[in-house]
Amino acid sequence: MAGFLARESTVAPAGYNRFLVPPAALAVHLSIGQAYAFSPFNLPMTRLLGITTSAPGDWNLPELGWIFSIAIVFLGLSAAVFGRWVEQVGPRMAMFTAALCFSGGFMVSAIGVQMHQLSLIYLGYGVLGGCGLGIGYISPVSTLIKWFPDRPGMATGMAIMGFGGGALIASPLEVTLMDYFKSATSTGVLQTFLTMGAVYLVFMLIGAYFVRVPAAGWLPAGYVAPTRSSSMITHANVEVDEALKTPQFYLLWGVLCLNVTAGIGVLGQASPMIQEMFPGRVTPLAAAGFVGLLSLFNMGGRFVWSSISDMIGRKNTYRIFFALGFVLYALVPTTGRMGSVSLFVAGFAIILSMYGGGFATIPAYLRDMFGTMQVGAIHGRLLTAWSTAGVLGPVLVNYIREYQINNGVPKAEAYSVTMYIMAGLLLIGFACNQAVKAVNSKHHFHGKVEQ
Amino acid sequence: MSAKFIFLWLLVGIPLVWGVVQTLYAVRQLFS
Numbered sequence: 003m004a005g006f007l008a009r010e011s012t013v014a015p016a017g018y019n020r021f022l023v024p025p026a027a028l029a030v031h032l033s034i035g036q037a038y039a040f041s042p043f044n045l046p047m048t049r050l051l052g053i054t055t056s057a058p059g060d061w062n063l064p065e066l067g068w069i070f071s072i073a074i075v076f077l078g079l080s081a082a083v084f085g086r087w088v089e090q091v092g093p094r095m096a097m098f099t100a101a102l103c104f105s106g107g108f109m110v111s112a113i114g115v116q117m118h119q120l121s122l123i124y125l126g127y128g129v130l131g132g133c134g135l136g137i138g139y140i141s142p143v144s145t146l147i148k149w150f151p152d153r154p155g156m157a158t159g160m161a162i163m164g165f166g167g168g169a170l171i172a173s174p175l176e177v178t179l180m181d182y183f184k185s186a187t188s189t190g191v192l193q194t195f196l197t198m199g200a201v202y203l204v205f206m207l208i209g210a211y212f213v214r215v216p217a218a219g220w221l222p223a224g225y226v227a228p229t230r231s232s233s234m235i236t237h238a239n240v241e242v243d244e245a246l247k248t249p250q251f252y253l254l255w256g257v258l259c260l261n262v263t264a265g266i267g268v269l270g271q272a273s274p275m276i277q278e279m280f281p282g283r284v285t286p287l288a289a290a291g292f293v294g295l296l297s298l299f300n301m302g303g304r305f306v307w308s309s310i311s312d313m314i315g316r317k318n319t320y321r322i323f324f325a326l327g328f329v330l331y332a333l334v335p336t337t338g339r340m341g342s343v344s345l346f347v348a349g350f351a352i353i354l355s356m357y358g359g360g361f362a363t364i365p366a367y368l369r370d371m372f373g374t375m376q377v378g379a380i381h382g383r384l385l386t387a388w389s390t391a392g393v394l395g396p397v398l399v400n401y402i403r404e405y406q407i408n409n410g411v412p413k414a415e416a417y418s419v420t421m422y423i424m425a426g427l428l429l430i431g432f433a434c435n436q437a438v439k440a441v442n443s444k445h446h447f448h449g450k451v452e453q
Numbered sequence: 454m455s456a457k458f459i460f461l462w463l464l465v466g467i468p469l470v471w472g473v474v475q476t477l478y479a480v481r482q483l484f485s
Contacts, residue, residue: 019455019458021458022457022458022461025461025462025464025465026461028465028469029461029464029465032465032468032469164465164469167469167472167473170469170472170473170475170476171468171469171471171472172472173472173475173476174471174472174475174476205464208464212457212461285482287482288482288483288485289483290479290482291479291480291481291482291483291484292480292483293479294476294477294479294480294483295480295483297476298473298476298477298480347483
């Protein structure tokens with residue numbers, strides 16, 4: 003078993019079709035993307051004892067909100083801690099481990115539901131599942147970059163698009179399953195956890211089975227590595243610990259963190275925000291449609307922007323994200339005052355496409371800066387920026403809105419200050435991106451590079 | 454195209470298209 007999972011067993015034979023690797027990576031990312039669709043469980047989980055209404059002893063929403071937060075924190079932590087291990091053992095072992103953790107998280111949580119122990123759900127979905135998220139997220143990154151040296155942005159963007167798409171699948175699937183399993187004595191959460199754990203285990207293991215790494219020295223047919231040296235695309239490699247000693251790592255950390263902070267706060271508050279900014283004009287049902295539209299642009303932006311970055315370069319792509327994002331955030335309060343729902347929706351659709359694009363383009367940016375040797379491990383360390391933004395973004399949006407309303411600002415205008423702060427954050431992100439230069443050659447690795 | 458290629462792309466494509474269609478159905482409410 004250990005031999006089958008080892009990196010050596012995954013080396014592709016000559017003539018292997020490299021377009022088999024993206025769907026294998028997608029099988030993992032479409033599964034773990036479920037994390038963004040945990041909210042359909044929240045209300046039924048407040049009625050586990052009472053079934054139809056909350057009974058004494060049932061959990062409340064703030065308590066349940068911690069499940070997602072713990073999972074995202076452990077996503078960042080596990081990606082950072084296990085990044086080097088993922089590089090060492092290869093993608094199949096990493097995907098296999100991610101499948102066991104993510105699926106195991108659902109199983110342990112099902113026991114937590116059965117015993118009505120919230121701590122077991124924190125431990126199951128939050129800690130164990132969160133580790134599955136982190137390891138699964140980074141597992142195919144360096145493999146895809148090695149298979150697609152001609153289009154690294156598009157290749158990683160395709161996989162990371164799956165993380166956005168996973169929520170689109172999981173959300174209706176959860177509602178359908180809970181509806182199917184619910185009865186007079188059950189909300190259906192327990193059975194849905196068990197079913198999803200089993201389905202995701204199989205789906206992710208199929209991805210692990212089919213993933214392959216290219217043989218040492220392999221290059222796509224007809225591909226000639228660019229001979230013209232570009233200062234922003236290195237041919238050298240930097241080790242993960244050495245990368246942490248470079249200013250580029252921290253600048254890119256800031257780039258990711260600020261881009262995500264601006265988007266994640268809006269994503270979490272999209273439904274109430276559009277209803278409050280256009281009172282009486284946007285119904286809760288239409289607001290749900292707005293959230294769906296943002297999810298589609300979040301997913302599509304991952305593929306489109308990362309593919310564009312292969313043509314115009316990573317630095318230029320992030321220049322667009324920050325400059326256009328700044329303009330759009332600064333204009334949001336104006337669209338609210340104008341009463342233009344369509345302009346408001348269009349603005350946020352573009353903002354969310356760039357939010358997704360930021361996630362999807364960062365692995366290729368890291369590859370350009372630090373080479374392919376340990377790009378997965380470096381990406382893992384950088385994902386702590388996501389964990390930070392996951393706390394910072396919602397806090398900025400929620401607390402500033404609350405403060406404004408408490409000080410007598412009408413609800414329709416309570417988001418204006420937040421939008422201007424977001425625009426300011428994007429300006430700082432623009433400055434971080436501008437400061438990114440090629441890594442000093444003293445950090446380059448000079449040993450034998452293993453594939 | 455090999456059977457493996459078709460199987461893998463259908464495996465990820467079908468759920469993804471299903472999810473997108475479900476979401477578009479919700480999006481329709483925004484414009485109705």
